[in-house]
Amino acid sequence: MIEPLATQQPLLPSRPEQGRALLVVLTVMAFLAALALMFANGADRLSDRWTAQLTQSSTVQLLISSEAQRETQTIATRDILRAAIPEARLTLLSREQSAALIQPWLGDGTLPPDLPIPGVIRIDSEIKLPIETLERQFSEASLKTVIDDHSRFSGQLKQTVGRLVLLGIGLVALIGLAATAVSMFATRAGLAAQRDIIHVLVQAGATDGFIAWLFVGQAARRGLVGAALGAGFAVFVWIFISVGPGQGSVGWRGIMDGFTDGVALILLCTAFAVICAIAAGWSSLRQLRDERRRA
Amino acid sequence: MTSTGAPTLDLQRIGLRYGRGPEVLCDVDLTLPQGSFTFLTGASGAGKSSLLKLAYLSLKPSRGLIHLFGQDVSTLKSSELQVLRRRVGVVLQDFRLIDHLSVWENVALPLRVAGRTRSDYIPDVNELLNWVGLGHRRNALPPTLSGGEKQRCAIARAVIAKPDLLIADEPTGNVDPEIGARLLRLFAEMNRMGATVLIATHDLGLIENVSARTIHLQDGRLSGGRVPANKSGRTT
Structure with a gap:
């Protein structure tokens, strides 16, 4: 005796030619969303790293006041710093090293010998500088100093990166909106193309929920596959950029975080599938209700 | 179940028009008592298919009332209508089989939609397929079936859930006389088990083989729609 097929066949046909085109669209959208998400994550991570470097230096x-006083005043400044932050590493720059720092602004011609070039002491410390205390002590010692802990630059950096992260989130949201519209459009097209099957199902007693669930399952599967493919391509591009030339302190290397990025991408793929499924369910329920009203 | 004593189907002063066209059904009164067997005859274009569509709730009338299993369908919610539809088996002229599903899956469709477990209905589907002579074609797809095989598949799908009301539009139109007689025996058996049967047909031979009530539709008007008090219309 010939037995029926062991597994149930899906009630909706797969329609491979339309399914493939839709899958490509979803894959491209997921790719862009994944890249935007990874760029936002990476920029945030890079900003944290740079800020940490800046705050340590x-x-x-x-x-x-005069060249004759340079050594005396420099040593006095160093002594105050050493007493206030004994664990810090202090580097005293020579007049030539200090002059080299202002060369970009004054050109590479010979600087006048009487130009009052400031003395510079670099501080490397993992703890935050007690700036107010230091300023008071320098003032008491009649030393005119300017302490630069890079807080202004790191503040601007954080603000800029914050905007980039917001832009990335906005892009992901926009792509999510586009995925919703695509899923709704595909569901409506599917309902129209499979009108005969829907009619048979309705006649067999299928509720709107039963029929909508068929489209939900189809859209969720398609969304998940598209998101996984798109995220996979994005990871490939990200790795390609990360290992390419132009490395160094401002390069890409080290701004990937396998675990965090992996979790973010899994969440993105899941969200993509859920968005497609919800859009398909809502769209099919609404379409079925509208058709019943017109009947 | 049908409310005690209420007819399975009761159409009262039904009018039906498509869009702004003329009425294709006019003041139709039709009562199908529980367990009755009724033939609907009429020339092509008389409105038989439209009347059947109203009976299986595929169309809403322009006017008049439809009571199915004792319930006024105009007052029911969509989900309640679907529960009623599960009690109605329908065989359409164009079969409406689902092309990408096997014969077996097509026949099992109403049970699947009703949420029955697959393992529970496998024997029922196999038995019915053997009865309609499609046991050897259970894994075939509808496009590979002949017209007669499609028709038998559609009939099997209509009766698999043991409906309380069975509606068929020209159910023996594409099959040879031997298979036609066999299918008619299936309908009669369903009727003996309590189902109400309404068959639209041109086949006078079919009507002569069964002792059943016949109603006639002409130019959208029905004659013989009301049942005489002493005639149930059940097959004998």
Whole structure:
């Protein structure tokens, strides 16, 4: 005796030619969303790394009253710093090293020998500088100093990166909106193309929920596959960029985080499938209700 | 179940028009008592298919009332209508089989839609397929079936859930006389088990083989729609 097929066949046909085109669209959208998400994550991570580097390094500019006083005043400044932050590493820059720092602004011609070039002391410290205390002590010692802990630059950096992250989130949201519209359009097209099957199902007693669920399952599967493919391509591109030339302190290397990025991409794929499924369910229920009203 | 004593189907002063066209059904009164067997005859274009569509709730009338299993269908919600539809088996002229599903899956469709477990209905589907002579074609797809095989598949799908009301539009139009007689025996058996049967047909031979009530539709008007008090219309 010939037995029926062991597994139930899906009630909706797969329609491979339309399914493939739709899958390509979903894959491209998921690719863009994944890239936007990874760029936002990466920029945030890079900003954190740069900010950490900046906060560990500060400089004290000493406004020398005369060249004759340079060494005395520099040593006095260093002693105050050493007493206030004994664990810090202090580097005293020579007049030539200090002059080299201002060369980009004054050109590479020979600087006048009487130009009052400030003394510079670089501080490397993992703890935050007690700036107010230091300023008071420098003032008491009649030393004219400017302490730069890079807080202004790191503040601007954080603000810029914050905007980039918002832009990335906005892009992901926009792509999610586009995925919703695509899924709704595909569901409506599917309902129209499979009108005969829907009619048979309705006649057999299928409720709107039963029929909508068929489209939900189809859209969720398609959304998940498209998202996985798109995310996979995005990871490939991200790795390609990360290992390419142009590395160094401002390069890409090190801004990937396998675990965090992996979790973010899994969440993105899941969200993509859920968005497609909800859009398909809502759209099919609404379409079925509208058709019943017109009947 | 049908409310006690209420007819399976009761159409009262039904009018039906498509769009702004003329009425294709006019003041139709039809009562199908529980367990009755009724033939609907009429020339092509007389409105037989439209009347059947109203009976299986595929169309809403322009006017008049439809009571199915004792319930006024105009007052029912969509989900309640679907529960009623599960009690109605329909065989259409164009079969409406689902092309990508096998014969077996097509026949099992009403049970699947009703949420029955597959393992529970496998024997029922196999038995019915053997009865209608499609046991050897259970894994075939509808496009590979002959017209007669499609018709038998559609009939099997209509009766698999043991409906309380069975509606068929020209059910023996594409099959040879031997298969036609066999299918008619299936309808009669369903009727003996309590189902109400309404068959639209041109086949006078079919009507002569069964002792049943016949109603006639002409130019959208029905004659013999009301049942005489002493005639149930059940097959004998």
